Amino acid sequence: xxxxxxxxxxxxxxxxxxxxxxxxxxxxxxxxxxxxxxxxxxxxxxxxxxxxxxxxxxxxxxxxxxxxxxxxxxxxxxxxxxxxxxxxxxxxxxxxxxxxxxxxxxxxxxxxxxxxxxxxxxxxxxxxxxxxxxxxxxxxxxxxxxxxxxxxxxxxxx
Amino acid sequence: xxxxxxxxxxxxxxxxxxxxxxxxxxxxxxxxxxxxxxxxxxxxxxxxxxxxxxxxxxxxxxxxxxxxxxxxxxxxxxxxxxxxxxxxxxxxxxxxxxxxxxxxxxxxxxxxxxxxxxxxxxxxxxxxxxxxxxxxxxxxxxxxxxxxxxxxxxxxxxxxxxxxxxxxxxxxxxxxxxxxxxxxxxxxxxxxxxxxxxxxxxxxxxxxxxxxxxxxxxxxxxxxxxxxxxxxxxxxxxxxxxxxxxxxxxxxxxxxxxxxxxxxxxxxxxxxxxxxxxxxxxxxxxxxxxxxxxxxxxxxxxxxxxxxxxxxxxxxxxxxxxxxxxxxxxxxxxxxxxxxxxxxxxxxxxxxxxxxxxxxxxxxxxxxxxxxxxxxxxxxxxxxxxxxxxxxxxxxxxxxxxxxxxxxxxxxxxxxxxxxxxxxxxxxxxxxxxxxxxxxxxxxxxxxxxxxxxxxxxxxxxxxxxxxxxxxxxxxxxxxxxxxxxxxxxxxxxxxxxxxxxxxxxxxxxxxxxxxxxxxxxxxxxxxxxxxxxxxxxxxxxxxxxxxxxxxxxxxxxxxxxxxxxxxxxxxxxxxxxxxxxxxxxxxxxxxxxxxxxxxxxxxxxxxxxxxxxxxxxxxxxxxxxxxxxxxxxxxxxxxxxxxxxxxxxxxxxxx
Numbered sequence: 001x002x003x004x005x006x007x008x009x010x011x012x013x014x015x016x017x018x019x020x021x022x023x024x025x026x027x028x029x030x031x032x033x034x035x036x037x038x039x040x041x042x043x044x045x046x047x048x049x050x051x052x053x054x055x056x057x058x059x060x061x062x063x064x065x066x067x068x069x070x071x072x073x074x075x076x077x078x079x080x081x082x083x084x085x086x087x088x089x090x091x092x093x094x095x096x097x098x099x100x101x102x103x104x105x106x107x108x109x110x111x112x113x114x115x116x117x118x119x120x121x122x123x124x125x126x127x128x129x130x131x132x133x134x135x136x137x138x139x140x141x142x143x144x145x146x147x148x149x150x151x152x153x154x155x156x157x158x
Numbered sequence: 159x160x161x162x163x164x165x166x167x168x169x170x171x172x173x174x175x176x177x178x179x180x181x182x183x184x185x186x187x188x189x190x191x192x193x194x195x196x197x198x199x200x201x202x203x204x205x206x207x208x209x210x211x212x213x214x215x216x217x218x219x220x221x222x223x224x225x226x227x228x229x230x231x232x233x234x235x236x237x238x239x240x241x242x243x244x245x246x247x248x249x250x251x252x253x254x255x256x257x258x259x260x261x262x263x264x265x266x267x268x269x270x271x272x273x274x275x276x277x278x279x280x281x282x283x284x285x286x287x288x289x290x291x292x293x294x295x296x297x298x299x300x301x302x303x304x305x306x307x308x309x310x311x312x313x314x315x316x317x318x319x320x321x322x323x324x325x326x327x328x329x330x331x332x333x334x335x336x337x338x339x340x341x342x343x344x345x346x347x348x349x350x351x352x353x354x355x356x357x358x359x360x361x362x363x364x365x366x367x368x369x370x371x372x373x374x375x376x377x378x379x380x381x382x383x384x385x386x387x388x389x390x391x392x393x394x395x396x397x398x399x400x401x402x403x404x405x406x407x408x409x410x411x412x413x414x415x416x417x418x419x420x421x422x423x424x425x426x427x428x429x430x431x432x433x434x435x436x437x438x439x440x441x442x443x444x445x446x447x448x449x450x451x452x453x454x455x456x457x458x459x460x461x462x463x464x465x466x467x468x469x470x471x472x473x474x475x476x477x478x479x480x481x482x483x484x485x486x487x488x489x490x491x492x493x494x495x496x497x498x499x500x501x502x503x504x505x506x507x508x509x510x511x512x513x514x515x516x517x518x519x520x521x522x523x524x525x526x527x528x529x530x531x532x533x534x535x536x537x538x539x540x541x542x543x544x545x546x547x548x549x550x551x552x553x554x555x556x557x558x559x560x561x562x563x564x565x566x567x568x569x570x571x572x573x574x575x576x577x578x579x580x581x582x583x584x585x586x587x588x589x590x591x592x593x594x595x596x597x598x599x600x601x602x603x604x605x606x607x608x609x610x611x612x613x614x615x616x617x618x619x620x621x622x623x624x625x626x627x628x629x630x631x632x633x634x635x636x637x638x639x640x641x642x643x644x645x646x647x648x649x650x651x652x653x654x655x656x657x658x659x660x661x662x663x664x665x666x667x668x669x670x671x672x673x674x675x676x677x678x679x680x681x682x683x684x685x686x687x688x689x690x691x692x693x694x695x696x697x698x699x700x701x702x703x704x705x706x707x708x709x710x711x712x713x714x715x716x717x718x719x720x721x722x723x724x725x726x727x728x729x730x731x732x733x734x735x736x737x738x739x740x741x742x743x744x745x746x747x748x749x750x751x752x753x754x755x756x757x758x759x760x761x762x763x764x765x766x767x768x769x770x771x772x773x774x775x776x777x778x779x780x781x782x783x784x785x786x787x788x789x790x791x792x793x794x795x796x797x798x799x800x801x802x803x804x805x806x807x808x809x810x811x812x813x814x
Contacts, residue, residue, distance in 0.1 A: 008267065012811050017229070018693060019673065025227045028256025036267040039274055040257055041807045042228070044737075044799055048783030053804060060812035074664075076671055076694070077782035078757040087787075112693075113675040119261075 009063040009129055013040040014049050018076035020068035022112030032119035035126040038066065045069070046107075047080025051091040058100050059137050064129035067107040068121065074111060081109070103132050160192035161283055162218040163276060164209055165254070166200035166225035172259040177269040181224060181254070184273040188280045192216060200225050206238040213242035220244065220286060222279045224252035224272060230684075245288035247736070247798060250279040274811060281810035285803040289736035294777050296382040297482040298727045299324065303374055303666070306334020307709055308701025309487030310356050311716030312723075316485075317365040319724040324479050325360065326388055329418070330371040331436035332357055334489055338419065338513060340520035340527075342709055343569040344600035350435055350522070357437040370438055375476060377669045378758075380780065381696030382482045382732045392472040394443035395429070399467035402431060402439030406459035406468070415447035417524070421514040423532060424524025429459045429468075433522055443468075483696045483723045486670060486680060487716065490657040490702040493548025493556060500619040501544065501653060507533040508631055509620060509651045512543075512566060519573050529577050531650045534628060538581065538649030541574055542633045543567045544617050545587040549656025558677070560656035562708040564591045567654045568601040571610035583610040584646050586617050586635050594708065614639045620651060657706040670697050679705050690719045698722050737798045738779035739786060745793030746771045752785035752794050761785060761794075 015021040021042050027034065043049055046069025054065045067088060069081040088107045095102050106125050110118045163185040167173035178196035185194040193216050199205045200223050209221060221244070223235050228251040236246040252275040258268050298321055302313045305327030313323045325332070336342075337357075339349035360366055375387040410427035417424045419432035428448040431441050441459075449456035450470055460468035495511050496504035503509045508531045510518075521527035531538050545567055549560040564587070571583040585604075590612075592598040604610045617635035630647045637644045659678030667674040672692040673681040680703050683691040690698050698719040701712040726732075739752075739761070748770030753761045760778035763770045772785075772794060783796035792801060 008270075010812065012808065021227075022229060022673075022693075025229055025253075025256040028227070028260040031260050033263075034261040036258070036262050036264065036271045039271065039278065039811050040253070041278070041804065041811070043783070043804065044796070045782040045784060048787055048796065048799060050787040050801065053801075053808060056805065057808045057812065060808060062808075062812055070673075073668055074673065076673075077780055077784065078668075078671065080757065080782050080784050083755060083784055083788075111676075112673050113681060 008037045009126075009134060010061060011038045011064040011066060011126060011129055012057050012062045013038050013066040013068065014043055014046070014053065015040050016046045016069040016076075016081070017042055017044050019070035019074065019112050020108075020110045020118070023068075023110040023114045023118040026112060026115030027118040030115040032115055034119055034122040037126050037129070038122055045075070045077050045080035046084035047075075047077065049084060049087075051087050054091060054105060055098065058095075058104060058135065059098070061135065061137065063132070063135040064104045064106075064125065066121070066125050068110050069107070071109040071111055100135070100137060101132055103128055104135060159190045159219045159284060160217060161190045161220045161222060161280055162209070162212050162216065163191055163194035163222045163224065163280065164200050164205075165194070165196040165272075165276070166205070166223065167196060167198050168225060168255055168259075169199065172225070172255050175259045175263055175265050175268045176254055176272045177265060180269050181272045181276055185222075185276050185280065188277055190284055191280060192218060201231050201234055206234070209235070209238050210242040213239065213244060218244070220248040220250070220283045222250050222252060222276060222283055224254045224276045224279070226255040227253045227257070245290075247289040248283070248286055250283040250286070252276045252279040278807050278810040281806040282803055285800070285806045286798070289797055291733040291736045292776060293731040293733050294382060296727060296730070296732050297384075297480050298322070299479075299481045300483045300485060300723050301326065301384065301386055301479065301481040302485045302487060304334070304487035304489055304701070304703070305332030305360075305368070305370070306487060306489045306701060306712070307336040307353060307356075308489070308707075308712040308716040309334070309485070310353075310360055311713045312485045312487055312700045312720045313366050314356065314359055314363070315717050315720030316723055317363050319720065321365065321723065321727065323366040324369065324386070324481060325366055326369045326372050326374060328371070328373050329432070330393065330440065330442045331432050331438065332360060332368070332370065333437070335513070336709060337433070337435075338421065338516060338520075340516050340523075341569060341573060343565045344594070344596040346569065346572065354435050357435070361437045368438065369477075370440070371442060374666060374669060377484070380778070381726075383777070384481050384484060384696065386479050386481060386484075388477050388479060390475045390477060392474050393440065394445070394448075394469055394472045395441045396467045396469050396472075397438065397440045399465045400440045401465055402441070403464065404431060405462050405464065406441055407431065409458050409462045411456065411458055412447050412449050415444050420517045420524050421511065423510070423514045423517050435522075441467075483698065483726055484670065485698045485700050485719045485723065486666070486672075486703055487700040487719075488660045488663060488666060488703040490706055491660045493554075493655045493658050495547055495653045495655050497554055498547060498653075501547070501617065501651070502620050502631075503653060506620070506622055506631060508649065509653065511653050511655045512563070512570065513655070515570060515652045519570070519577065527577070529574065529650075536628055536649070537578060539578075540630075540646065540648045541581060541583050541650045541652065542646055542648040543571065543583060543585045543652045543654060544633075545585065545654045547653040547655045548658070550588060556656055556658065556677075558706075559591060560706040561591065562706060563654040563656060564601065565594075565597055565708065568592075568604040568610070570652065571604045572608045575608040575610070583608075584633075584648070585610055585612045586633075587612055587614060588616065594710065613637050613644060615644075623647070657702060660703065663703065670694060672697055679703065690715055690722055696726065734777055735781060737781040737796070738776055739774045739781070739783065739794050739796045741772045741774060742793045742795065743771055745791045747791055747793070748772065749790065751788050751790065755784050755788045757782070757784065
């Protein structure tokens with residue numbers, strides 16, 4: 001991946017425990033090489049992901065956010081992923097308003113058996129974020145650390 | 159708070175591409191980290207002992223283990239910290255193996271990423287609180303879905319262990335695919351002689367309630383307390399009265415009904431009992447062929463039935479059963495052989511599937527055990543078997559090896575010679591896969607003792623040719639060992655079709671809330687170490703629904719699933735997972751949004767000093783957290799995955 005030869009960017013992934021986190025594990029077990037930019041946060045269900053987490057992550061200095069859950073109709077909790085889809089679709093349209101390129105955010109479906117698919121998702125998204133370069137939100141909000149720290153204590157009051 | 163960090167080498171799995179000592183060094187600078195070290199194998203006995211000793215010696219409040227996926231060893235390390243005297247939820251894992259060391263070789267980047275993941279775990283742990291499970295009662299009954307040999311074995315073993323079993327089978331008799339077989343490899347045992355007694359055991363065991371001709375409609379609840387709705391399909395015969403005498407079959411004027419049991423090689427009556435040894439031995443009317451249903455007049459069966467069991471106005475019935483565990487044993491279906499146009503399956507009557515051939519071989523089959531080709535009823539002389547039809551073939555989306563076709567083809571070649579000593583069998587194969595006990599010896603016998611000619615190579619096409627004394631099929635293929643084209647004039651062609659997931663498997667998986675792979679086979683919890691468990695507590699797998707299996711493996715897995723159920727029920731009470739939602743009553747405004755979104759109906763509205771408030775029903779909550787991200791007030795929080803905990807992780811990643 002020549003495009004990624006240089007500096008890593010900061011990509012945060014929110015993955016549901018049952019499908020996509022398992023898919024990422026399967027990709028690891030299968031030794032499917034991926035770029036190292038992505039850091040994964042495990043949540044029980046993609047329906048657990050509050051869209052505000054993503055906004056907060058992007059404004060705190062992340063260059064990209066990837067959400068991945070179970071395929072539609074295949075949710076461990078019957079319908080959490082469909083709920084997530086509704087919310088994340090709305091979020092996608094909202095991102096330009098807060099000055100974030102929509103390309104910095106992506107949501108996908110990857111099941112626990114799809115290690116190879118996960119590799120492709122990570123490679124594609126990482127390349128997409130690298131093409132966009134570092135997030136301008138970094139420049140606006142400074143070295144994110146302080147911003148993130150201040151807001152860390154409170155609940156979702158972003 | 160004092161946190162201990164243990165960075166695992168996992169032998170060379172992690173250490174080879176991650177500088178674990180440097181990760182431990184970095185961890186020492188993280189807030190609240192009182193101790194950090196790297197260990198060879200954290201999950202081994204010395205590794206766990208080191209964790210326990212350090213927790214006790216240093217008075218730690220929480221532990222971070224940076225090693226493999228928490229899906230692999232979280233329970234192991236939770237038990238370890240519990241043994242050290244901590245609450246089991248004061249543990250966090252950083253996945254630096256599957257998500258770091260195994261997916262990249264750049265040691266510097268990997269070390270950096272691993273250190274960040276440890277930081278993420280530390281920040282999460284700082285927000286963790288002790289959680290305590292509650293115990294709840296278990297319904298000690300088990301549901302077995304599917305009455306093939308795996309389901310039968312699981313049901314019998316569970317009943318033997320003293321459990322009440324509900325066995326649901328979608329067709330009108332149990333027995334599954336095995337009941338259709340004539341003989342079994344590698345012993346050439348008669349299939350119905352070994353399966354028949356087991357089927358009778360099921361019907362006579364008063365601990366097993368059998369729902370034949372029934373399907374699973376809906377599954378609710380959770381481990382220990384499932385509520386299952388079963389649809390009893392309308393058989394148009396009152397089974398409580400039907401004695402299985404078969405008089406209706408004798409008199410039924412509609413004799414061209416599709417014979418599912420005989421794989422369509424024969425025809426049967428519109429009202430029928432699939433085979434004489436069927437369990438339960440009860441008649442079912444097929445309304446697609448019954449004249450009473452098509453034309454509105456006939457009623458012969460109702461007239462002749464000595465017990466007056468016929469009910470043309472019968473409707474499906476839904477019954478509810480409460481069980482504590484579920485064994486899925488839904489088996490497999492055969493690959494649709496008509497997809498190979500070049501083989502002419504479906505167009506030429508003398509191209510049949512191996513299971514159809516099995517029915518021709520069987521004494522209880524439509525030809526009484528005489529091999530007659532479907533087109534003209536003549537005895538075939540040259541018989542060609544083609545292996546790997548819908549197996550190991552990417553072009554039809556079946557790249558996996560079904561695993562048992564090599565063996566049953568060898569068996570059929572042997573049986574063919576027994577039935578027709580003058581005949582000659584040809585087997586077109588890719589490789590012979592015979593890895594079971596006595597399997598390789600068996601295929602060799604087919605070649606050496608029974609003279610089956612094995613030709614290594616694929617068949618490119620089959621076409622009919624007119625000939626005196628009966629038409630033949632020309633099978634054109636290649637012998638890759640000789641490196642030349644071969645043509646065989648065959649009287650009968652048998653396609654060794656591969657197995658695929660049973661129709662409706664994904665739908666059933668959704669009802670069971672378990673995962674399935676891209677071919678529709680159900681996924682086990684761990685391929686090697688938890689082969690009969692699923693990721694949904696209380697749901698187990700047996701037989702080919704997990705992947706194609708031969709009879710010994712299916713029976714073995716049926717017993718294994720039963721032993722898991724018995725193990726689960728060996729306790730009188732189960733512990734509930736405390737990772738469930740909690741309502742902050744002060745913040746809750748009683749809007750009811752959480753109640754509307756909860757997929758399990760685990761939240762109800764209660765009256766609290768005259769105001770409506772949400773309340774979580776603890777045993778029903780599954781811990782998905784959908785309510786938490788729905789609540790506009792942030793009043794309902796999923797324990798162990800609260801907003802603050804997830805945001806702490808976000809901060810950890812965005813900080814450095």
